[in-house]
Amino acid sequence: MFQLALNYGNGPMLLKEIAEKEDLSVRYLEHLVPPLKTARLVYSTRGARGGYSLAKAPTDITLKDIIRVLEGHLYPSECVESPEVCNRSRFCITRDIWTKLEETISTTLAGFTLQDLVDKYYNKTHYEELQ
Amino acid sequence: MFQLALNYGNGPMLLKEIAEKEDLSVRYLEHLVPPLKTARLVYSTRGARGGYSLAKAPTDITLKDIIRVLEGHLYPSECVESPEVCNRSRFCITRDIWTKLEETISTTLAGFTLQDLVDKYYNKTHYEELQ
DNA sequence: AGTATTCCTACTAAACTGGTAGGAATTTAA
């Protein structure tokens, strides 16, 4: 998603390019794509000259959006979302803590957009050029 | 640890009691104890009339202490602590985010002590009595 | 028609999680 953000506005990007730049296999990346499409964070064009693009501006995609889609949840324990998995949920003190923890994780990740990463990236590059 | 905190000041507590109150097996609890001892969060007395006690006051044990001991770490990716696991660490933007995330998780958990849980517990119980 | 590329489904190997099991060591108490 970071590579797509870097490429935003320049047409579709190939998995092959992303694979090279991020040192991952195309086969693996293919696996990550479907949920991102369902969540309408990216769209694809098939066939030759195809590829992937972000479906929204990098300013409008938070890391929370992405991680929720790729990892499924942000809580440290299932019981936060589904109290019924444990019959102690009703009065469990620890569960209150897990809930709090999910909130801060959630807030932290929602605080970063893809654009922030892009900006960081250019700052870092710039910084290293000055060394 | 919560049960030990509830029992703090009343001598050693049996794993059997904890197992009953938390609906876990003694066999499983036995597994959790050694790291807690090494970290000097609890101490034990063996043999008949033995059991476990907190090694410090509940006010002096944070949830971060406990979870670090039982779960080993708080970061979402190994690279936060060990940059060498990935040769992209040096310039990886995502790693900066994982580091930030670990910080907020860490801070949140360090913000709760066992005594806070005990207090919450009594408040809840009290609240339910009023229903 | 051929090539490039996404898309779909199945498979797999290693690690992790949440346990169970057997039995030795230690302490108290009758």
Next chain:
DNA sequence: TTAAATTCCTACCAGTTTAGTAGGAATACT
């Protein structure tokens, strides 16, 4: 001194998750 209670140590195990690989179908451009 023996029996009972309990922690302690080591080994094992089964299900789930993670991080992939693999084959080949569908689609679109040239």
